[in-house]
Amino acid sequence: MEKSIQVKELKKSFKQHQVLKSVTFDVGKGSIFALLGSNGAGKTTIVKILATLLKPDGGNAAVNNFDVTAKSEKVRQSISLTGQFAAVDEILTGRENLIMIARLRHLKNSRQVADDLLNRFGLVDAADRRASTYSGGMRRRLDIAMSLVGKPRLIFLDEPTTGLDPEARIEVWNVVKELANSGTTVFLTTQYLEEAEQLADQIAILHEGRIIVSGTLEELKKRFPPAKVEYIEKQPSLEEIFLAIIGKKEEK
């Protein structure tokens, strides 16, 4: 399968603090890849390196077959980043935000692009209000809409649903599924195991600077010790897999 992202032995430290010790994984083209990890695991650090905002200390990382350090300009042309904290201009309206990004992506029909996205994300009524008046969910939708301007081949979503209510979360999930259906590769990070279960084709768990497991949900379930026999037989949830693996590592 063609790869959208190839990461090999990636390393990154902040001063003494070794955040990424050796991270290796691949993301197939057109798939949804979920990177799981607890607070401070280094998820955002990986996203920033792949989006050319941070330089790695060692290892290789290629995005759409371009090396992130040597060909960062090419990488930027082929990706879109929705950071952990909403990246919208609060003073501008939703429409102005989208038009601004469309112009910066050098599209000719920036108004049309903005209208289409406003429609698609249910923001038509709020289009001409300042983004500062939006609810958290609306802001996140606008944020993701801004990332879709210009139809990038690969989109990064850093904890896209953190802080959203269940309804807004499902909305975002639908957007992500739609994106993947249209052939876009989605790289998302999350702390919610359920989210990864719901969306991802590929799941990787980042813990103590390394990917400790990766694969499809099915593969992960297979690798986990057989279903526990309690009173009723129960398939392990991803949550249990996660906790079990972390527990095992820490015992060593």
Add this chain to the structure above:
Amino acid sequence: METVKNHFLGDIGVMLGSSMRHITRSMDTIITVTIMPIAFMLLFVYVFGGAIQTGTDDYVNYLLPGILLIAIATGTSYTAYRLFMDMQRGIFERFKSMSIARSATLWGHVLTSLVSNAISVAVIILVALVMGFRSSAGVLSWLAIAGILALFTLALTWTAVIVGLSAKSVDGASAFSYPIVFLPFISSAFVPTESMPPAVRAFAENQPMTAIVDAIRALLSGQTVGNDLWVALAWCIGIMLVAYIFAMRAYKKRV
């Protein structure tokens, strides 16, 4: 790389557009920037003016150049503030991950500073006209004045960019203008330097504000501008170039 270069001006245009919207949507910065210099002008003309001997009949004519410099100094400190705030915002991160000329954001701020300072200078000149300011300057002289003020704005703006990029807090970012706002007071802006004690006078006559004020004053009153013009231009362009180099260096470190 070519695509980035080709779109450089367009990208700056977009940045300028959005940061001008920020200013027009919160007029308070324009108001604070113009109110203080106008208050100084009122104070000096109507309260102290009677006691100050400048050798001209109309003190407001004498005072205006210095007031404009104070306004620009306060105005540019908002560039440091805006830049500092901008880099805290998530949208800045988004720009960095896009294929945009990296310095487009900086140039957007610099042009915004030029435009907004031009607006406050125009407002102050209008108020001065109401207070009795009159000038015999012709079109060429006015163009020369606009040029000097624009260079002065650019020199301070690029200095403000360094501050905005390296400040650790908002207060730090906006505090830099205080010494610059103070400089016109120790220059020929309010009183002739001849009235000052020798040490102060030596400082006043050799600092940039005096040359700039004297050049503008001469242009406004239709007198011939001597050396002052060249000294003023040298100061402005010199500061601008040095600040530009350091600002770009600081920016490269940040992005």
